[in-house]
Structure formats: structure tokens, C-alpha cells
Amino acid sequence: MHLTGPLLLSAVLAGAGVYGVLARRNAVLVLIGVELILNAANLLLVAFDAAYRDALHSGQVLTLFVVTVAAAEVGVALAVVLLLFRRRGDVDLRGARDLAEARDVVPTSEPVP
Amino acid sequence: MSALVWGARLAVVLPALAALVGGQVPRNARGVSAGLGVAGAAGALLAAVAELAATSAGRSATGIAFLGPVPTGAGRVVLDLRADQLSAVVAVMVAVVALCVQVYSVSYQGDDPRYRAYAWTVSLFTAAMLLVVQSDDLLLLLIGWEVMGLCSYLLVGHDSQREAARRAAVKAFLVTRVGDIGFVLGVVVLLAAVGTTSISTLLDPQTLRGLGTGTATAASLLLIAGVVGKSAQFPLHTWLPDAMEGPTPISALIHAATMVAAGGFVLARLLPLLVEAPAARATLAALTALTMLGSALVACAQSDLKRVLAWSTISQVAYVLAALAIAPEDLGAAPSVVQLLSHAGFKALLFLSAGALAHQVHTTALEGLSGAGRRSPWVAVALTLGLASLAGVPPLSGFWSKEAVLGAAEETALSGGPLAVAGWVVLVAGLLTVLVTAVYATRTWLLVVPAAAATDDAEAELVADDSPTRGDAPSPHEPVTPADRHRLPATMAVPLLLLVVPTVFGGLLLLGPVVPGQVHLSPVTAVLAVLLALAGATGATLLAQRHGDPVAVLPHRARAALADGFRLDVVQDRLVVRPVQAVARVVTGADRDVVDAYVRAGAVAARGAGRGLRRVSTGVATGYLTWVVVGAVAAAVAGVSLR
Numbered sequence: 047m048h049l050t051g052p053l054l055l056s057a058v059l060a061g062a063g064v065y066g067v068l069a070r071r072n073a074v075l076v077l078i079g080v081e082l083i084l085n086a087a088n089l090l091l092v093a094f095d096a097a098y099r100d101a102l103h104s105g106q107v108l109t110l111f112v113v114t115v116a117a118a119e120v121g122v123a124l125a126v127v128l129l130l131f132r133r134r135g136d137v138d139l140r141g142a143r144d145l146a147e148a149r150d151v152v153p154t155s156e157p158v159p
Numbered sequence: 160m161s162a163l164v165w166g167a168r169l170a171v172v173l174p175a176l177a178a179l180v181g182g183q184v185p186r187n188a189r190g191v192s193a194g195l196g197v198a199g200a201a202g203a204l205l206a207a208v209a210e211l212a213a214t215s216a217g218r219s220a221t222g223i224a225f226l227g228p229v230p231t232g233a234g235r236v237v238l239d240l241r242a243d244q245l246s247a248v249v250a251v252m253v254a255v256v257a258l259c260v261q262v263y264s265v266s267y268q269g270d271d272p273r274y275r276a277y278a279w280t281v282s283l284f285t286a287a288m289l290l291v292v293q294s295d296d297l298l299l300l301l302i303g304w305e306v307m308g309l310c311s312y313l314l315v316g317h318d319s320q321r322e323a324a325r326r327a328a329v330k331a332f333l334v335t336r337v338g339d340i341g342f343v344l345g346v347v348v349l350l351a352a353v354g355t356t357s358i359s360t361l362l363d364p365q366t367l368r369g370l371g372t373g374t375a376t377a378a379s380l381l382l383i384a385g386v387v388g389k390s391a392q393f394p395l396h397t398w399l400p401d402a403m404e405g406p407t408p409i410s411a412l413i414h415a416a417t418m419v420a421a422g423g424f425v426l427a428r429l430l431p432l433l434v435e436a437p438a439a440r441a442t443l444a445a446l447t448a449l450t451m452l453g454s455a456l457v458a459c460a461q462s463d464l465k466r467v468l469a470w471s472t473i474s475q476v477a478y479v480l481a482a483l484a485i486a487p488e489d490l491g492a493a494p495s496v497v498q499l500l501s502h503a504g505f506k507a508l509l510f511l512s513a514g515a516l517a518h519q520v521h522t523t524a525l526e527g528l529s530g531a532g533r534r535s536p537w538v539a540v541a542l543t544l545g546l547a548s549l550a551g552v553p554p555l556s557g558f559w560s561k562e563a564v565l566g567a568a569e570e571t572a573l574s575g576g577p578l579a580v581a582g583w584v585v586l587v588a589g590l591l592t593v594l595v596t597a598v599y600a601t602r603t604w605l606l607v608v609p610a611a612a613a614t615d616d617a618e619a620e621l622v623a624d625d626s627p628t629r630g631d632a633p634s635p636h637e638p639v640t641p642a643d644r645h646r647l648p649a650t651m652a653v654p655l656l657l658l659v660v661p662t663v664f665g666g667l668l669l670l671g672p673v674v675p676g677q678v679h680l681s682p683v684t685a686v687l688a689v690l691l692a693l694a695g696a697t698g699a700t701l702l703a704q705r706h707g708d709p710v711a712v713l714p715h716r717a718r719a720a721l722a723d724g725f726r727l728d729v730v731q732d733r734l735v736v737r738p739v740q741a742v743a744r745v746v747t748g749a750d751r752d753v754v755d756a757y758v759r760a761g762a763v764a765a766r767g768a769g770r771g772l773r774r775v776s777t778g779v780a781t782g783y784l785t786w787v788v789v790g791a792v793a794a795a796v797a798g799v800s801l802r
Binding site for chain 1: 784
């Protein structure tokens with residue numbers, strides 16, 4: 047089996063995922079970007095597993111792990127997105143800056159040496 | 160046998176138990192604390208008297224099982240007690256003084272909020288001293304020795320809200336500690352040379368012969384260093400006058416029965432070892448001769464009654480140690496023990512009567528006490544007897560004990576042996592000290608007890624009749640002070656009475672079978688000493704009539720130097736304290752600026768990194784994710800290129 051097709055597809059998926067993560071403002075779309083990156087990795091794992099005829103099929107096993115972890119991650123992430131929506135009425139990541147460092151707060155006291 | 164064995168054990172255990180339990184009673188249960196303290200001391204006294212009765216019958220015991228053997232891996236260490244004449248007689252003396260102090264303190268420390276701590280510390284002090292006295296093992300002795308150091312620290316600094324008391328306590332602890340280093344090393348030398356710390360094994364003539372002069376001298380000198388610290392001899396005497404910051408009964412305890420007496424006792428116990436080391440004895444003789452004369456001179460110029468007594472203690476204990484330094488072999492430790500016992504009696508009496516006077520006028524300055532004796536003639540009588548004994552007035556105990564020491568010195572000086580020079584030095588210094596002692600004793604008496612006070616019966620009656628509102632006749636148990644003055648509480652009067660007995664009749668000790676060894680009195684030194692004492696007293700009286708205060712005849716600078724104890728404190732401050740403090744500052748600086756610098760650098764670096772990272776924290780999730788991607792790319796590039 048020739049690897050060019052899966053590798054190209056994987057590269058395209060990963061690129062699209064990174065674009066989604068970095069450029070989109072909608073939290074759900076960012077999540078989709080993350081899924082794309084994960085699945086690009088999955089595709090590579092399966093492709094190399096098949097190409098190298100691994101007797102233990104460790105590539106496929108790892109893929110199953112990634113799918114499981116990704117499912118859990120999406121569960122948590124969607125819960126966060128849901129809460130964000132309930133609090134703010136939208137899911138725009140640029141607006142949600144509650145964790146930003148407060149610029150104008152000066153440290154009150156220097157630690158005693 | 161059992162009276163002997165159990166007497167020795169209980170004498171140590173009972174006050175220790177009183178201390179242990181006394182620390183646990185409720186803080187405000189003053190009566191319980193007082194009862195425990197008195198009971199502990201009384202129990203120790205009973206045990207010691209039983210021991211003395213048994214030893215007077217000629218019995219003695221060594222190796223009384225107490226704490227059992229200690230597995231050290233090197234040498235045999237068995238923590239045993241012993242009971243013989245020396246330990247029994249000193250134990251009785253310690254217990255008597257401790258009992259007097261405990262009873263006296265019930266009213267003297269009556270309004271002390273920390274009475275519980277006071278009472279149990281005195282009990283512990285007594286137990287530690289009795290442990291030293293009864294110990295048959297150098298290690299066990301060392302334990303008692305160190306516990307005494309601790310107790311003296313606690314008690315001297317008892318009024319811990321006063322800065323002066325805290326300083327005095329620390330000074331007492333540190334100065335005696337300097338000597339204790341020598342003491343510990345001496346014990347180690349003996350352990351290495353003999354293979355055991357058992358005193359009875361060590362004092363065995365065969366062991367001593369096998370020890371060699373070099374080892375014996377080294378060990379003796381090291382032990383003498385410890386004794387010089389504890390017994391407040393030159394050059395480690397500076398803690399004792401400052402220790403007057405403690406309560407007066409504590410001064411009585413420290414000076415008469417414990418700390419200071421412990422040094423004399425230990426050397427008396429180890430006298431056979433000392434005999435093997437003539438060089439060490441000569442050193443001790445020189446030190447004590449210097450101490451007795453110097454401190455007696457200093458005592459002349461003090462302006463505080465307690466400080467006069469403190470300097471006189473240094474001078475009198477020097478007699479104890481000098482007697483050990485020069486005593487001829489056939490006399491053994493007897494002259495020194497006699498002086499130790501008589502000094503304990505009259506010094507405790509002096510301190511307690513000084514305390515009784517100070518209790519009324521709330522000062523111990525001689526100026527403030529002036530005429531205090533007139534107000535309480537019975538206390539004045541006690542003080543007079545104490546001072547007379549201190550000065551060596553013939554029928555009193557101080558005369559006999561001083562004669563014992565001077566007689567021994569004369570015998571050694573005339574014998575022409577290797578210690579003849581030391582004997583002469585001690586004899587001359589001792590006789591001169593008798594003169595000076597008479598001067599300062601007379602001066603103190605003149606300043607505290609005015610001429611009209613109760614020194615003889617006629618005058619006493621005169622004073623008594625002068626007072627218009629005087630009640631019933633004074634009974635010996637309840638001294639009645641004239642008129643509306645203070646009435647001395649019975650708990651303070653009884654100890655005074657009890658201590659008058661040994662002060663007056665202490666001379667009988669020399670005749671009785673109580674003291675180990677024997678004592679020779681020499682008519683020549685006796686007459687000479689009495690004449691010198693008489694001259695001193697007369698001189699002081701004449702000077703007082705002319706100038707008011709006998710030391711006023713000295714130039715001002717000399718008086719100031721004497722009052723400061725020849726400014727030895729300043730010398731020690733320059734030579735020892737400041738260099739040590741400088742070294743301490745260097746070490747502190749190195750610790751702070753070198754060692755700690757590395758630790759602090761970690762904190763500084765972490766803080767800087769944190770400050771930098773705060774800028775990155777924009778709150779925009781996309782921004783964080785950018786960093787994740789950058790990291791992933793960097794990891795990938797690194798992974799591929801390092802492959």
C-alpha cells in the first residue's frame with residue numbers, strides 16, 4: 047500500500063485543524079479543529095500500522111485509546127462551552143477573558159528576603 | 160546496711176520526686192507547692208541523717224545500685240551511688256540548708272506569682288546536689304553537676320521580667336559552662352585512662368599508682384577548671400556577684416549548699432587523685448590564694464549587702480579549695496570539709512537574715528539598710544552572729560574552720576615537702592584574708608546594725624524599752640520587732656534560728672566523729688589570726704568613726720576599681736566576650752550572605768519568571784492554543800532532527 051494518500055490526507059486534516067483552532071472565534075468550531083487534529087493523528091497511526099503489518103496492531107490499539115480520550119475530552123469541553131453560553135449568551139472566545147492577568151493590579155508587597 | 164543504702168538512695172530520690180510532682184500541681188495551689196517543696200527537703204534530711212548515723216558507726220558502702228549499668232561500648236559505666244562519711248555529712252548539710260530555704264521561701268516568696276516553678280526548681284536543685292554528693296560514678300556526678308547549672312540558670316533568672324536578672328542568669332550559665340567543658344574533658348581523660356568512670360575504682364590506690372603523673376595532672380587540671388567555674392574562683396568568678404539578681408533565698412542555697420559548695424565537694428571526693436598531681440595542686444593553691452585575698456578586698460568596697468556576701472563567698476570557698484590544694488596527706492580532706500560545712504551554716508544564716516532585713520525595707524543596698532537592724536533586733540543578732548563567724552571570732556564555727564585550713568597550710572609549709580611553697584602562699588594569703596575579712600565584716604555590721612542595736616543584752620533592752628507600743632516579751636520562736644514595725648513571719652524566723660545553731664556550735668564538729676579525716680589546730684596561726692581579725696575590726700571601727708564608712712579612706716579611683724571587682728568584667732568583656740561576638744557576627748554574615756544567598760536566588764529567579772509569564776496571560780484561549788501549537792511544532796522539529 048502506498049502511503050502518499052493517507053499522509054497527504056492527514057496533513058490536510060491537521061492543517062485544517064490548526065487553522066480552526068487558531069483562527070476561529072466560535073468555541074464549538076475550535077473544538078472541531080481539535081477533533082480534526084486528533085483524527086489526523088489517528089489516520090497516521092492506522093496507516094502506519096497497516097503499512098508495517100504490525101503483528102500486535104499497536105497503531106490500531108493506540109487509535110482506540112485516542113478515540114476514547116477524545117470522546118471524554120469533547121464531553122468536558124462541550125460542558126464548558128455550554129456553561130460559557132449560559133453565562134454570556136454567546137460562545138465567542140475573544141470575549142471570554144475572565145482568566146486574563148489583571149493589568150492594573152500591582153503586587154502589594156515584595157516578599158521579605 | 161539498709162539504712163545506709165536506702166538513706167543514700169532516698170536522699171536523692173525524695174527531692175527529685177518533690178520536683179517532679181511539684182511541676183504538675185495547679186499553678187495557684189500555693190500551699191501544695193510549698194508543702195511538696197518542704198516535704199522533699201525534709202525527706203532528704205531524714206534520709207541523710209539516717210545515712211550519717213550509719214556511717215558514724217563506721218560503716219560505708221560503695222556501688223549502691225541506682226540507675227544500673229550503661230552500655231557504652233567503651234569502658235565500664237555503672238551509675239551507682241555510694242555512702243560514706245564525706246557524702247553523709249555533706250548531704251546532711253545540703254538538706255538542712257535546702258529545708259531552711261524552702262521553709263523561709265514560703266513567706267519570703269509569698270506574693271510571687273511563679274511560686275510553683277520556684278518551689279519545684281529548688282527541689283530539683285537540691286536533688287541534683289545530693290546526686291553529686293552521693294554519686295559513685297563520674298558520669299552520674301556529671302549529670303547532677305549539669306542539672307545544677309540548669310537550675311541555677313532558672314533560679315537566678317527567676318524574676319524574668321527584669322532585664323538584669325535575665326542577663327545574670329545567662330552569664331551564670333555561660334561562665335560556669337566554660338569551666339564545665341574542662342570538667343567533661345577531665346572525665347573523658349579518666350575514662351580513657353582507667354577504663355571506667357566508677358569513683359571507687361578510680362580512687363583505689365592501685366589504680367591511682369598505675370595512672371601516671373602526666374595523666375593524673377591533666378585530668379586534675381581539667382577537673383579543676385570545672386570546679387573553678389562552679390565554685391566561682393578566679394578567673395571564672397564573675398558570674399557569682401551578678402547572680403545576686405536572683406531571690407535572696409536562692410543566693411543562700413547557691414552559696415551555702417549547692418553550686419558553689421559542689422566544686423569543693425567534688426575535689427574533696429577526688430582528693431586522692433589530686434595528691435598524684437602536685438603540679439595541679441600548686442596551680443589550685445595559686446588560684447585560690449589570689450581569689451581569697453582579691454575577692455575579700457573587693458568585698459570591702461561593695462555598696463550592696465548581697466554583693467558583699469557574694470564576694471565573701473568567693474573568698475571563703477577559696478579557703479575550702481586552698482585546703483584541698485595544700486592539705487598534708489594525713490589530714491586528708493578534713494580541713495576543707497570543715498570549712499565547707501561551717502561556711503554553709505553561716506553563709507546561709509547571713510543571706511537569710513539579710514533577706515529578712517531587705518524584706519522590710521525592700522532594698523539590699525547598704526545605704527537603704529542603714530539602721531535596719533535597729534528595727535528588728537532579733538534578725539540583727541542573727542546577722543551579727545553570721546558576720547562574726549565570717550570574720551573568725553573565736554567561739555564561732557568560722558574561727559575553728561579557718562584555723563583548720565590555716566593549720567593545715569602551716570603544717571605543709573613547715574614540712575619542706577614539694578608543696579611547701581604552695582603552703583606558704585596559702586598561709587600568707589589566708590592570714591591576710593583574715594585581716595581583710597574582719598575589715599569588711601565590721602564595715603558591713605557598722606552600716607547595717609547601728610551601734611545602739613541589739614548586740615548585747617543591755618542595749619537590746621534599751622532599744623526594746625524605747626518603743627512605747629511594744630507588746631509582750633519577745634519569745635525566741637517569734638521575734639517581736641519593736642512597735643508597729645514588721646513582724647517577722649514564723650516561717651522566716653525558724654530557719655534563722657535553726658541556722659544559728661551550726662554557726663555558734665559548729666566548732667563541735669571538729670571534736671565529733673562526724674568529719675572524715677582529722678584536723679590539726681596550730682596555736683601560732685590561731686593567735687595570729689585572732690590578732691589580725693582584731694586589728695582589722697578595730698581599724699575598721701576607727702576609720703568608721705572618722706569617715707563614716709571605712710572605705711572612704713581610699714582614693715576615689717581605687718574605691719571604684721574595687722567596687723567593680725578590679726574591673727575583671729571589663730577585661731573579660733574585651734578578651735573573651737567581644738571576640739566571640741565578632742566571630743559570631745562573621746558566622747551569621749556568612750550564613751546569611753553566602754549560604755542563604757543560593758536559597759534566596761531560587762526565589763528571586765522564580766519571581767522574575769512569574770513576572771515575565773504574567774504578560775503572556777492574556778485570557779484569550781486562542782492565544783494559549785497558539786503556544787500549544789508552537790510547542791508541538793518545536794517538539795516535532797526536535798524529534799525529527801535528533802533522530
